[in-house]
Amino acid sequence: MRSPARLAPWALLAAGAVLPLILSPYDVNLVARFLAMGILALGLVLTWGHGGILSLGQGVFFGLGGYALAMHMKLATLAEGEMPDFMTWSGLERLPWWWAPFGSGAFALVAVVAVPAGLAALFAWSVFHRRVGGTYFALITQALALAFATLLISQQPYTGGFNGLTDFTSLFGADLNAPAMGDILFWVTLALLAATYVGVKALLASRFGTMLRASRDGENRVRFLGHDPTPYKVVAFAVAAGLAGVAGALFTLHAGVVSPALVGVVPSIEMVIWVAIGGRNSLAGAVAGALFVNIARDAISSAFPELWLYALGTLFILVVTLLPDGLAGLAGRRWRRA
Amino acid sequence: MDSALVLTQIFNGFSLASLYLLAALGLALSFGLMRVINMAHGEMLMLGGYLAYLTLLAVPGPMGILVAMPVAFAGAACMGGVIQIGLVRHLSARPLDTLLATWGVSLILQQAARSLFGAIGVDVTAPAWLDGGFTLAGANVPSSRLFILAVAAAVLAALALVLARTRIGLLVRAVNQDRMMAAATGIDVRRVDLAMFCLGTGIAGLAGVVLALLGPVTPNVGQSYIVPAFLVVVMGGLGSIVGTTVAALLLGLFSALAQIFVDVSVAQVLLLAFVILFIQVRPQGVIASRSRALDA
Numbered sequence: 001m002r003s004p005a006r007l008a009p010w011a012l013l014a015a016g017a018v019l020p021l022i023l024s025p026y027d028v029n030l031v032a033r034f035l036a037m038g039i040l041a042l043g044l045v046l047t048w049g050h051g052g053i054l055s056l057g058q059g060v061f062f063g064l065g066g067y068a069l070a071m072h073m074k075l076a077t078l079a080e081g082e083m084p085d086f087m088t089w090s091g092l093e094r095l096p097w098w099w100a101p102f103g104s105g106a107f108a109l110v111a112v113v114a115v116p117a118g119l120a121a122l123f124a125w126s127v128f129h130r131r132v133g134g135t136y137f138a139l140i141t142q143a144l145a146l147a148f149a150t151l152l153i154s155q156q157p158y159t160g161g162f163n164g165l166t167d168f169t170s171l172f173g174a175d176l177n178a179p180a181m182g183d184i185l186f187w188v189t190l191a192l193l194a195a196t197y198v199g200v201k202a203l204l205a206s207r208f209g210t211m212l213r214a215s216r217d218g219e220n221r222v223r224f225l226g227h228d229p230t231p232y233k234v235v236a237f238a239v240a241a242g243l244a245g246v247a248g249a250l251f252t253l254h255a256g257v258v259s260p261a262l263v264g265v266v267p268s269i270e271m272v273i274w275v276a277i278g279g280r281n282s283l284a285g286a287v288a289g290a291l292f293v294n295i296a297r298d299a300i301s302s303a304f305p306e307l308w309l310y311a312l313g314t315l316f317i318l319v320v321t322l323l324p325d326g327l328a329g330l331a332g333r334r335w336r337r338a
Numbered sequence: 339m340d341s342a343l344v345l346t347q348i349f350n351g352f353s354l355a356s357l358y359l360l361a362a363l364g365l366a367l368s369f370g371l372m373r374v375i376n377m378a379h380g381e382m383l384m385l386g387g388y389l390a391y392l393t394l395l396a397v398p399g400p401m402g403i404l405v406a407m408p409v410a411f412a413g414a415a416c417m418g419g420v421i422q423i424g425l426v427r428h429l430s431a432r433p434l435d436t437l438l439a440t441w442g443v444s445l446i447l448q449q450a451a452r453s454l455f456g457a458i459g460v461d462v463t464a465p466a467w468l469d470g471g472f473t474l475a476g477a478n479v480p481s482s483r484l485f486i487l488a489v490a491a492a493v494l495a496a497l498a499l500v501l502a503r504t505r506i507g508l509l510v511r512a513v514n515q516d517r518m519m520a521a522a523t524g525i526d527v528r529r530v531d532l533a534m535f536c537l538g539t540g541i542a543g544l545a546g547v548v549l550a551l552l553g554p555v556t557p558n559v560g561q562s563y564i565v566p567a568f569l570v571v572v573m574g575g576l577g578s579i580v581g582t583t584v585a586a587l588l589l590g591l592f593s594a595l596a597q598i599f600v601d602v603s604v605a606q607v608l609l610l611a612f613v614i615l616f617i618q619v620r621p622q623g624v625i626a627s628r629s630r631a632l633d634a
Contacts, residue, residue: 054434126614130621132572135375135433139568140613146565147607154603265561269441276438309449316442320435321428 009197009284016190020183029254032186034294036250038193038287041274042200043240043247048272049280050204051236052216053124053133057141058244058271060148061116063263065245066252067152067159068115071099072108073168073252084165090157099158105172112249113242120241124234133219133233142265149264164259171253189250196243197283203239204283212236273312277319279328289326345477347594353483355590356490359583360545361567362574363497364418364538366582369571371514371534373433374426376418377441379567380560382539384451385417386410386546387555391460400465406547407489414543415536422535427528451557459556468551486548493541498579500537510534566593569613575623584624589613 016035020028040062047053074084083095101107123144127137152159159165169176203209214222215229222229252258261267270293278289293315301308323329365379393406421443429436464482471480501507512520513530521527549559570589575581592612596605620626 052434054437123614126618130617132617132621135369135373135437136572136617138434138437139375139572140610143565143569143610143613147603147610150603150606154601265565269438272438306449306453309445313442313445313449316445317425317439320439320442321425324432324435 012284013190013194017187020186025179025182028182028186030298031291032182032189033251033254034291035186035189035193036247036254037271037274037290037294038247039189039196039250040244040247040271041278041286041290042193042196042283043243044271044275045280045283045286046200046203046212047236047240048275049282049286050209050216051212051233053233053237054138054272055141055237055240055268056138056265056272057143057145057148057268058240059145059263059265059268060141061120061241061244062248062251062267062271063148063152063258063260064116064119065112065248066258066262067165067248068102068108068111068245069249070165070168070252070258071102072105073171074165075099075103076105076171077167077169084160086160086163087157092157096158112245116245116248117238117242121234121238124237125230128230128233142268145263145265145268149260152260152263160259162260164257164261165252166257166259168253168256176253176256185250185253189254192246192250193287196246197287200239200243201283208232208235270312273316273319275326277315277326279326281325282328282332285326285328285331288328292327342477343598344595345474347598348591349474349477349479349483351591351594352587353486353590354594355587356487357545357549357563358566358570358590359490359586360493360541360548361563362570362582362586363493363579364541365567365571366574366579367534367538368426368531370576370578371510372426372430372531374430374436375433375440375568375571376421376426376535376539377437377564378421378444378447379440379539379542380564381444381447381451382414382418382542383546383549383560383563384447384555384557385414386543387462387550387559388451388455388460388546389413389543390547390550391455391462391555394462400467403465403468403547403551407544410543410547411540412543414546415540418536418539418542419532421539422532426535427531430531448557455555455557457557459554459559461554462550464551482551485551489544489548493544494579494583497537497541501579506530506533566609569609573613573616573623575625578623578625581623581625588624 019031040058044058047055083092127140153162211227211232215232219229274290274293275286277293279285297308300311319326361383365375369375389410390406393409394402397405421440425439425443426436429439468482468485471478501510509525509530512525513527517527566589570582570585573589574585589609593605593609596608
């Protein structure tokens with residue numbers, strides 16, 4: 001499986017780069033959204049595949065990144081001293097203090113990564129340093145996803161409530177509705193995805209990756225050898241959260257909206273299935289899984305919305321029981337046999 | 339502060355705790371025994387609710403709800419058996435994968451309920467003897483919530499009796515202590531697993547009946563109770579009935595009392611923070627299982 005597996009991602013990258021020249025603007029936008037999801041999926045390979053840490057709350061970090069950028073774009077469209085419309089409707093007199101810094105684009109860009117990564121590090125450390133993990137961690141992250149989504153919906157004056165934030169017109173002075181913008185954002189997303197791929201691959205090949213896998217396979221053995229596995233797990237989780245934040249910000253750009261519907265319990269678990277289907281241990285597999293599931297969802301749910309949930313449930317059951325290494329595992333087996 | 343309000347909230351806390359307990363007991367049983375979490379457990383509540391609705395259509399009248407309880411118990415237990423034999427049994431060595439696979443089941447069951455009964459939900463009318471309520475020391479006590487408390491207490495007592503006094507209880511305790519050794523002495527471990535899984539989902543079915551007394555039964559009615567129930571399991575400690583009960587009480591009371599000061603959504607965040615703080619002090623949960631095993 002040597003050469004084809006190694007070259008395939010780069011061939012795909014080259015093929016992906018020419019897509020805007022072939023596809024309609026609508027499809028370019030759609031694929032760009034799914035590529036953004038791929039960045040989140042790469043983070044899950046790090047934390048779930050190689051770290052053995054199952055997070056059912058990835059939507060929280062996706063949402064934090066998305067809202068961070070959306071808050072900036074919302075403020076950028078307003079005139080000096082104006083307030084976002086939903087705040088005026090709910091009777092706020094002044095911009096909340098924690099909104100104010102997002103007026104700065106640089107601050108928002110840093111926040112897209114730093115807020116989710118920081119929160120994730122704090123959260124993961126508080127759970128892992130007491131040696132709570134596995135199923136417990138998964139259940140607590142799910143509670144986190146539920147709490148975050150309900151909070152966003154209920155704090156309407158500050159978050160835009162159920163509708164979230166929308167109606168963005170400009171980004172760092174560039175007109176978002178300009179005809180070339182879609183293609184540019186597509187290429188930016190593709191480049192970030194490729195950079196993430198290379199970065200996570202390097203991380204997994206380093207000593208850090210080895211320690212992470214060792215902690216996954218035998219946490220106590222790692223301890224007996226004199227290492228503390230906690231920092232490795234915390235860093236892996238924080239990196240994955242930062243990547244989810246980037247994905248959320250890019251998605252918000254492409255979709256033109258960020259809302260609680262994207263960050264709750266169900267979307268969070270759905271993110272896990274992209275990676276499960278593609279292959280939790282394979283970077284290329286995870287990206288392929290994110291693309292495959294989202295394209296399938298788009299194709300099926302527009303025609304038969306009911307069918308999609310049955311299909312998703314069945315996919316979940318079949319992949320987890322029959323293909324624990326996902327499509328990448330299946331492909332790997334093929335190559336080895338040939 | 340208004341003492342009647344505090345008393346009312348304390349009572350609400352107990353009634354919330356009994357719902358959490360009924361939802362969490364089954365999870366705790368199978369988690370303690372098999373280390374697996376059934377993500378479709380919330381749908382067992384939903385199933386119990388819909389079975390109550392159907393039973394009351396067939397048996398109207400004041401006693402309908404008492405017929406609905408065994409029906410819901412049996413129905414949810416059977417569904418649990420199907421899930422255990424069809425799925426959980428094959429994944430027992432991979433707990434996290436079991437969690438994901440059963441979530442797939444949960445999605446399918448929710449969608450099936452939506453197709454069968456509609457997305458809006460159905461109403462179960464509480465019998466007349468559960469209408470109304472009374473005032474106790476200024477606290478408002480609705481009868482239906484008192485009934486829920488009684489059901490939870492009865493289930494808890496019955497479960498304790500089964501575990502302590504019956505032969506199957508003895509087997510469960512043996513498997514819980516040392517699965518390998520129990521298997522070596524000739525106990526059919528897989529049948530014990532199956533029995534406990536069915537018992538647990540059956541209890542969730544019962545919980546669904548009492549939930550139906552409080553509000554409409556919708557396809558995702560289980561979802562609102564299942565996350566607190568998960569937190570109860572995290573906090574309770576491995577498969578301990580006492581730990582589960584104490585954790586359910588703590589979380590129920592915390593949640594109800596927090597709602598005096600903040601709205602429901604903030605209370606939910608505080609509840610999560612409370613659990614995370616709690617595991618800083620007692621990572622093994624309320625009741626730590628004593629074991630010499632390295633990876634308990």
